[in-house]
Amino acid sequence: MSKKQPVSRRQFLNYTLTGVGGFMAAGMLMPMVRFAVDPVLKGEAAGDFHPTQQKVSELTDTPVRVDFSYEQTDAWYTSEVTHTAWVYKNNKGDIVALSPVCKHLGCTVSWEGNDHKDKFFCPCHNGLYEKNGKNVPGTPPLKPLDVYPTAEKDGLLQLGKPEANNV
Amino acid sequence: MNWNGKDTALFLQQKEYIDTAIVPVVPADFGPGMSGAAEQYEFIQLLVTFLEKQFKGRLLVTPPHAYLPDLDEWASDAAEWTDRLKKAGFKHVFLFTSDSRWREREEETGAAVIWVPSVPLGDMEDSVKYSLIENQAKQIVNIIVQKWQDSVS
Ligand code: FES
Numbered sequence: 001m002s003k004k005q006p007v008s009r010r011q012f013l014n015y016t017l018t019g020v021g022g023f024m025a026a027g028m029l030m031p032m033v034r035f036a037v038d039p040v041l042k043g044e045a046a047g048d049f050h051p052t053q054q055k056v057s058e059l060t061d062t063p064v065r066v067d068f069s070y071e072q073t074d075a076w077y078t079s080e081v082t083h084t085a086w087v088y089k090n091n092k093g094d095i096v097a098l099s100p101v102c103k104h105l106g107c108t109v110s111w112e113g114n115d116h117k118d119k120f121f122c123p124c125h126n127g128l129y130e131k132n133g134k135n136v137p138g139t140p141p142l143k144p145l146d147v148y149p150t151a152e153k154d155g156l157l158q159l160g161k162p163e164a165n166n167v
Numbered sequence: 168m169n170w171n172g173k174d175t176a177l178f179l180q181q182k183e184y185i186d187t188a189i190v191p192v193v194p195a196d197f198g199p200g201m202s203g204a205a206e207q208y209e210f211i212q213l214l215v216t217f218l219e220k221q222f223k224g225r226l227l228v229t230p231p232h233a234y235l236p237d238l239d240e241w242a243s244d245a246a247e248w249t250d251r252l253k254k255a256g257f258k259h260v261f262l263f264t265s266d267s268r269w270r271e272r273e274e275e276t277g278a279a280v281i282w283v284p285s286v287p288l289g290d291m292e293d294s295v296k297y298s299l300i301e302n303q304a305k306q307i308v309n310i311i312v313q314k315w316q317d318s319v320s
Contacts, residue, residue, distance in 0.1 A: 069294070080293050105177075105184055105224025123312055124225035125184055140184075 049151045049158035054087060056152050059095060063088040063111040063120075063131070066097070068159060085148050085159055086111055086120065090132070097148040098133045099162040104140040120145065134167045168227040169219060178227055187226035187311070188257040190248060190278070191215050192264040194236035204236070207265040210285035213296070215263055217304045222311065227257070242272045249277040259314055279314065281307060 052068040063086040072081045085097040086109075100108045102122040109129065113121035119136070120129040128136035133145035144167050149160035168174035168185060178185050191211045196204035208231070219228050232248055234241050249260045260278040262269065265285035273280040283303060288296050 082297060102224060105181060107224040108221045122224075123315075124222055 049149070049153075049160050050083075051153065052085075052157045052159060054157040055155055056095065056157050057155060059087060059089050059157075061088055061091070063098070065100075065111075066157065066159075083159075084108070087150075087157065088131075095150045095157070096132065097150050097157075097159055098165075099146040099148060101146065101162075102127050102141060103135065103143040103145060109145070130167075132167045133165045168223060170228055170230050174227070182256050185225055185227055186257060187222070187259040187261070187315075188229055188252045188255075189215055189218065189226055189261050189263060190229045190252075191231040192245070192262045192266070192269065193231050193233050194241075194266055195233040196236050198237075200236070206287050207285045209288055210300075211263050211265060211283070213288070213300050214283060214304055214307070217300055218307065218311070221304075221308060225315075226311075232262070236266065242269070242275070245269075245272070245276040245278070253277075258318065259311075261311070281310065283307070 050068055050070045052066050054064075054066045066085045066087050067082055068085075069080050069082040071078050084100050086100055087095065087097045090096050098120070100110070100120075102109050102124065104122065104125060104127050107122050107124035107127075109120040109122045109127065111120055112118070113123060116128060118131055120131075120133070121127070122129075122141070125140045127141040128139045129141065129145055130136065133147065135141040135144050144165040146162035147165045148162050151158040151160070168178050191208075193208045193211060194200070194204045212231075215228050219226065229248075229252070232245065234244075245262065249262075252260050262276060262278045262280045264280065264282055267282060267284075269276070269280050270282050286299060286303075288299075291299070
């Protein structure tokens with residue numbers, strides 16, 4: 001009845017195996033290619049500090065919002081990204097810079113948002129954090145806010161890449 | 168959440184927390200209105216990107232809903248979008264547009280239409296562009312938070 005060429009068992013196996021083989025070859029090659037081009041991709045090495053406009057001398061014990069931008073290469077295109085930090089001086093006089101990205105599902109938290117005194121507040125599911133970034137138990141976040149490594153250059157604050165916070 | 172594989176997978180796991188959908192609604196005009204339409208798209212996309220950053224954990228930005236603005240039935244399937252999003256579990260659906268005609272059609276869409284007149288961003292410097300978008304977005308942030316609070320009480 002059927003005049004169509006049925007795919008024989010052998011052909012079928014052949015096709016699938018070539019397909020799978022292709023994937024496997026790609027799987028082996030990809031890391032090699034990556035290693036080869038990695039130095040090129042690594043525009044922003046970890047540990048790099050980005051300048052901000054915030055004068056270190058003007059920081060107090062009240063967290064302020066510091067925005068900073070830099071160029072980021074994402075796949076093959078470069079764009080300017082803006083990041084934010086909440087920055088203050090703790091009672092030892094050390095600078096603390098916290099990432100505003102909520103550790104629950106990633107909304108942006110704000111200092112004393114929605115009238116929560118002395119807390120960072122996340123508007124999405126009412127997450128709360130202490131001033132040092134520690135998550136308040138009983139609210140959705142399970143981890144403290146990340147911290148930025150900080151540096152100072154010519155009196156201005158510089159921020160690195162956010163890290164896990166061990167408070 | 169953004170419309171990509173990683174974020175949507177997370178959405179499927181965390182559905183109970185992500186109850187809001189944002190649909191960029193943009194005209195696809197290939198005639199003389201092309202530049203205006205493209206400007207609207209550019210503006211709406213930037214605005215929506217900003218909001219996504221603020222509220223990543225509670226909202227999903229859908230692919231843009233593009234329509235042919237000169238068709239008689241240009242607005243006809245918006246209601247269907249809302250319907251499907253609601254069925255997918257989104258309690259709040261916002262349609263973001265710069266086309267003022269949507270304001271009169273809000274009711275039939277079944278969603279909340281947020282109309283924001285677009286600003287030609289042209290060759291504006293990036294930093295100026297961002298602060299402009301941020302200012303616009305701040306008011307919208309309030310609208311969204313208000314909607315969330317209303318649905319709690
Ligand atoms: S994303 Fe912050 S509490 Fe859920």
